Amino acid sequence: MFTDTRTERPSLQQPLSFVGIGEGEKSLARLLWQLIAPHADRIIDDFYARVHDAQIMPRINQGTVERLKVRQAEHWAALFGSAFDEHYANSVRRIGIRHRDIALDPLWYVAGYMAMKIEMVNVIVATTLSPHEKGRMIKTLDKYVAIDMGLALSTYSASIVD
Numbered sequence: 586m587f588t589d590t591r592t593e594r595p596s597l598q599q600p601l602s603f604v605g606i607g608e609g610e611k612s613l614a615r616l617l618w619q620l621i622a623p624h625a626d627r628i629i630d631d632f633y634a635r636v637h638d639a640q641i642m643p644r645i646n647q648g649t650v651e652r653l654k655v656r657q658a659e660h661w662a663a664l665f666g667s668a669f670d671e672h673y674a675n676s677v678r679r680i681g682i683r684h685r686d687i688a689l690d691p692l693w694y695v696a697g698y699m700a701m702k703i704e705m706v707n708v709i710v711a712t713t714l715s716p717h718e719k720g721r722m723i724k725t726l727d728k729y730v731a732i733d734m735g736l737a738l739s740t741y742s743a744s745i746v747d
């Protein structure tokens with residue numbers, strides 16, 4: 586997990602400030618989750634169908650997919666809920682560790698996230714929001730995905746060194 590260089594304590598504040606996640610973005614992210622949540626199952630289903638077709642991880646069975654649908658939706662609720670608390674930190678840590686355990690190449694994680702993010706962008710684009718509001722939502726989504734991917738990958742590489 587990310588460590589504050591001054592206190593040596595785990596902290597999300599510095600990366601959040603760096604990418605520009607403040608109170609405005611947090612409110613937008615909560616709205617964003619209300620838009621995306623009804624589509625989450627479909628987005629995750631399509632994603633694992635794609636993973637299956639590409640033979641990235643042929644041993645993922647339907648039971649695992651059903652479990653991951655719940656886990657991913659819970660994780661995104663925690664992320665976009667914007668508390669950035671211990672609950673979220675543990676969730677992102679588990680993702681890094683689980684992917685490390687199954688030896689998932691980080692390339693697939695990043696490319697996979699990109700595929701799901703595009704589906705989320707499609708949900709935003711299909712709303713009746715103004716172009717300006719859509720732009721703000723998409724920028725907020727980008728910031729959140731960068732933080733989430735970065736933290737999971739930090740855990741991944743830290744747990745390899747451990």
Ligand code: HEM
Nearest residue numbers: 636641642645649656657660679680683687693694697698
């Ligand atoms: C090609 C890319 C990916 C593959 C093949 C993959 C595969 C897997 C597998 C096999 C597991 C373990 C399932 C189990 O518990 O038996 C897992 C866990 C998980 N993955 Fe991925 N994953 C990929 C990308 C992603 C992405 C982009 C996300 C986005 C957030 C994600 C979120 C999760 C979550 C939330 C868990 C559960 C962690 C927990 O135990 O709490 N995965 N993944």
